[in-house]
Amino acid sequence: MSAARSSGTTRVVILGGAAMGSFCAMSLRDQGFTGPITVVERDPSYARASTALSAAGIRTQFDTPLLVEMSLFGADYLRQTGEIMAFREEGYLVLADAGRAEHRARLAEMQTATGAEVALLDRAELSRRFPHLNTGDLACGTLGTRNEGWFDAWSMLTQARARAREAGVDYLTGEVTGLEAQAGAVTGVVLKDGTTLPCDWCVLAAGAHSAPLVAGLGIELPVVAKKRTAFAFRAPVDPAGLPLTCDVSGFWLRPEGQGFIGGIQPPPERDDHPPEDLEPDHDLLLDLFWPNLAHRVPAMEELRLDRTWAGHYEMNMLDQNAVIGPHDRFGNLVFCTGFSGHGVQHAPAAGRGVAEWIRHGAYRSLDLGPLGWARVRDGQPLSEGMVF
Numbered sequence: 001m002s003a004a005r006s007s008g009t010t011r012v013v014i015l016g017g018a019a020m021g022s023f024c025a026m027s028l029r030d031q032g033f034t035g036p037i038t039v040v041e042r043d044p045s046y047a048r049a050s051t052a053l054s055a056a057g058i059r060t061q062f063d064t065p066l067l068v069e070m071s072l073f074g075a076d077y078l079r080q081t082g083e084i085m086a087f088r089e090e091g092y093l094v095l096a097d098a099g100r101a102e103h104r105a106r107l108a109e110m111q112t113a114t115g116a117e118v119a120l121l122d123r124a125e126l127s128r129r130f131p132h133l134n135t136g137d138l139a140c141g142t143l144g145t146r147n148e149g150w151f152d153a154w155s156m157l158t159q160a161r162a163r164a165r166e167a168g169v170d171y172l173t174g175e176v177t178g179l180e181a182q183a184g185a186v187t188g189v190v191l192k193d194g195t196t197l198p199c200d201w202c203v204l205a206a207g208a209h210s211a212p213l214v215a216g217l218g219i220e221l222p223v224v225a226k227k228r229t230a231f232a233f234r235a236p237v238d239p240a241g242l243p244l245t246c247d248v249s250g251f252w253l254r255p256e257g258q259g260f261i262g263g264i265q266p267p268p269e270r271d272d273h274p275p276e277d278l279e280p281d282h283d284l285l286l287d288l289f290w291p292n293l294a295h296r297v298p299a300m301e302e303l304r305l306d307r308t309w310a311g312h313y314e315m316n317m318l319d320q321n322a323v324i325g326p327h328d329r330f331g332n333l334v335f336c337t338g339f340s341g342h343g344v345q346h347a348p349a350a351g352r353g354v355a356e357w358i359r360h361g362a363y364r365s366l367d368l369g370p371l372g373w374a375r376v377r378d379g380q381p382l383s384e385g386m387v388f
């Protein structure tokens with residue numbers, strides 16, 4: 001099936017209007033797409049959207065070179081869009097014990113060769129630069145010296161949304177329940193109120209809740225909601241100038257205002273929950289996060305919890321990587337989902353890629369082909385190991 005690429009009447013309907021949906025919409029206009037674009041969003045407050053609940057970190061330290069390149073584009077975007085993004089380029093510090101040191105060093109070489117700026121620090125250097133860390137059981141750490149840090153995801157979303165609206169994109173409040181298709185093409189988007197929106201292109205950007213929307217077409221998208229709890233706290237450590245730190249135990253930690261935020265993945269036996277469940281896992285603090293934190297940063301044995309919240313990782317159970325690009329049987333259905341907890345930083349690159357595909361029929365900047373549907377169909381994972 002080959003849908004029209006852009007005439008003034010070619011209709012795009014985007015399912016989900018947070019980071020991915022809004023960057024796809026904005027980028028379509030940037031690429032010169034002139035047809036009507038409708039973004040369907042069930043909750044314009046974004047109270048439950050992963051984008052609004054994320055830690056908004058950006059890093060170039062990934063296993064997959066393409067993700068490094070997507071982050072480099074994201075970092076450029078953040079720098080160019082200015083102060084409002086509150087981009088704090090303080091780096092990610094990824095710690096390694098002896099068993100993982102060689103692997104870390106090889107990854108840093110790959111990331112650097114791909115255009116990132118990542119320094120390998122041995123234990124002595126780690127202790128000198130980060131005296132708050134207990135380095136006794138560490139061998140090394142890798143520190144991004146540019147293009148890494150964190151930003152204001154809410155500003156990123158609202159700015160992309162505002163730019164899309166200024167360019168004539170329509171945001172419709174409604175809940176998508178399924179898709180209609182005929183002869184190998186998606187022809188309509190069905191809403192809960194019974195309305196059907198006809199479309200020539202349909203972009204799936206509904207985050208952790210994407211899979212049920214295409215299940216009716218017989219598409220098994222292995223993206224599920226995985227609840228991740230974050231803790232905001234104060235501790236007797238000066239946060240100024242500290243990087244986002246990823247520990248060997250799996251916890252992550254970064255400065256936030258006068259204090260810190262952090263989290264840790266639950267063990268698999270505690271990782272099953274209904275898809276809409278956003279009740280924070282309070283026990284995770286005492287069972288896992290705090291003990292590991294106090295081991296790595298002894299001064300954080302003392303902490304005062306300010307607040308706890310949970311959001312969803314849109315976990316691709318095949319390989320913890322996004323699915324971007326067209327479906328094989330329904331060629332006008334374009335995925336932009338499954339970012340597995342590292343998506344907000346990749347929204348600018350993913351949105352640009354989807355827009356290039358729809359507008360020009362090919363990726364013109366970064367080739368996002370490796371993240372396409374074919375690997376999911378064929379069960380050929382492009383595994384990303386760096387998910388915190």
Ligand SMILES: Cc1cc2nc3c(=O)[nH]c(=O)nc-3n(C[C@H](O)[C@H](O)[C@H](O)COP(=O)(O)OP(=O)(O)OC[C@H]3O[C@@H](n4cnc5c(N)ncnc54)[C@H](O)[C@@H]3O)c2cc1C
Pocket residue numbers: 015016017018019020021040041042043046048049050051052053054055056057058174175176177205206207208209210213228229230310311312313314336337338339340341342343344345346
């Ligand atoms: C605690 C936490 C920390 C994170 N930290 C980071 C980080 O440091 N760096 C990073 O890059 N990423 C991080 N992420 C991941 C990041 O937030 C996501 O990858 C990204 O926000 C995904 O954007 P999205 O637009 O695909 O999904 P969402 O932001 O979830 O948006 C999907 C939208 O679709 C709408 N929707 C869903 N179903 C329907 C429907 N049926 N009809 C209409 N609308 C619908 C929803 O209301 C929602 O607004 C984190 C996530 C969490 C939870």
